[in-house]
Amino acid sequence: MKNPFKFGTVVEGEFFTDREKELQMLAQTINSENHLVLISPRRFGKTSLVCKALKGLSRPVIMINLQSVTNTTELAALLLKRLFKLYPFEKLKHVMNHFRFIPTFSVNPMTEGIEISFQPGCDNNIVLEDVLTLIEKLGERNRFIVVLDEFQEIISLEKDLDKHLRSIMQMQRHVNYIFLGSQESMMEEIFEKKKSPFYHFGILMRLPKIPYEDFTRYLTERFTPLCPSLLEPTVQDILSFTSCHPYYTQQLAFQVWNMLERQEPEANIVQHAVEELTQLHDFDYERMWMAMNKTDRHILMLLTQKGKSPFNAQRGIPTSTVFSALKRLSRQGYVIKNESYEIDDPFFSRWIYNRSL
Ligand SMILES: Nc1ncnc2c1ncn2[C@@H]1O[C@H](COP(=O)(O)OP(=O)(O)O)[C@@H](O)[C@H]1O
Numbered sequence: 001m002k003n004p005f006k007f008g009t010v011v012e013g014e015f016f017t018d019r020e021k022e023l024q025m026l027a028q029t030i031n032s033e034n035h036l037v038l039i040s041p042r043r044f045g046k047t048s049l050v051c052k053a054l055k056g057l058s059r060p061v062i063m064i065n066l067q068s069v070t071n072t073t074e075l076a077a078l079l080l081k082r083l084f085k086l087y088p089f090e091k092l093k094h095v096m097n098h099f100r101f102i103p104t105f106s107v108n109p110m111t112e113g114i115e116i117s118f119q120p121g122c123d124n125n126i127v128l129e130d131v132l133t134l135i136e137k138l139g140e141r142n143r144f145i146v147v148l149d150e151f152q153e154i155i156s157l158e159k160d161l162d163k164h165l166r167s168i169m170q171m172q173r174h175v176n177y178i179f180l181g182s183q184e185s186m187m188e189e190i191f192e193k194k195k196s197p198f199y200h201f202g203i204l205m206r207l208p209k210i211p212y213e214d215f216t217r218y219l220t221e222r223f224t225p226l227c228p229s230l231l232e233p234t235v236q237d238i239l240s241f242t243s244c245h246p247y248y249t250q251q252l253a254f255q256v257w258n259m260l261e262r263q264e265p266e267a268n269i270v271q272h273a274v275e276e277l278t279q280l281h282d283f284d285y286e287r288m289w290m291a292m293n294k295t296d297r298h299i300l301m302l303l304t305q306k307g308k309s310p311f312n313a314q315r316g317i318p319t320s321t322v323f324s325a326l327k328r329l330s331r332q333g334y335v336i337k338n339e340s341y342e343i344d345d346p347f348f349s350r351w352i353y354n355r356s357l
């Protein structure tokens with residue numbers, strides 16, 4: 001039997017669950033003249049959700065991950081490359097007559113795909129503006145959808161790129177933008193701060209974890225054939241350990257499923273899977289831990305103890321220090337904020353907890 005769980009890459013089809021409400025909202029937004037901003041911590045399922053919502057639409061779509069470019073010109077070149085995947089060369093050639101800098105095309109002999117670049121010395125902003133104008137032109141007949149994934153990277157790409165982008169985008173009438181971002185505080189700075197050029201530029205949507213009932217149903221269906229006697233507690237144990245985090249739930253379920261297939265005893269199987277996975281990452285966790293300062297380690301240790309708040313004054317650390325450590329740890333992706341602060345990776349949390357025993 002094939003393992004029915006998947007983690008790490010974009011999920012679709014039988015690996016995708018729930019998100020009905022969010023899919024509906026996405027559909028409504030891209031059918032309107034508005035832009036969408038989708039925020040959640042890493043690995044909550046933003047990219048998967050957007051891919052699912054856009055699949056099968058009869059509209060032109062391009063998707064770019066800003067982590068894969070290092071400057072404005074590369075961003076422009078990548079957008080252009082995506083356009084060449086959507087349209088025949090002949091068609092694009094005719095609508096590119098407004099370009100003030102001519103891009104260079106070459107064929108990559110390894111992939112036989114087209115590589116596009118701009119000569120060094122081109123004006124970055126002009127190059128980007130010309131490409132975005134091309135997208136706007138192409139969208140006149142059929143509204144374009146442009147997805148910019150990991151959009152918070154815009155801030156570190158080039159100074160004032162946000163201002164420049166915004167000034168072009170606000171004039172466009174035939175493009176829906178979808179901005180995805182994993183670093184919540186930075187995304188909030190970009191879209192929620194009054195001074196930011198992108199202030200209230202799109203409809204803001206936060207993607208939560210997958211609801212408990214839905215994940216229960218999803219796991220139960222898949223474990224039924226392999227786990228006849230302890231089905232309910234097994235599913236509960238998985239979700240209680242991962243707190244319904246989409247990625248870590250799939251990862252743990254994957255492991256448990258493999259162990260059940262090997263006919264390991266059902267009793268305490270989740271516990272054993274957790275130990276195996278924590279052990280598996282020991283090397284990485286050790287490295288992460290060694291790179292942290294003492295305060296961060298201390299805060300993380302406190303977070304592993306359920307029900308205890310790191311803000312508790314009796315613990316001897318000033319509130320401002322706790323707060324800045326939590327901010328730093330959130331920015332680095334170690335900590336996420338739900339109702340309270342929690343460690344993002346439950347296996348790392350277990351690893352830290354084990355150290356203190
Ligand atoms: N709707 C979903 N149903 C089931 N699992 C999901 C879902 N969304 C995300 N996941 C799990 O989370 C992982 C990360 O999803 P991804 O879309 O890459 O998140 P993000 O873009 O927010 O980092 C996936 O590989 C999958 O294991």
Ligand SMILES: [Mg+2]
Nearest residue numbers: 046047048149
């Ligand atoms: Mg993603």
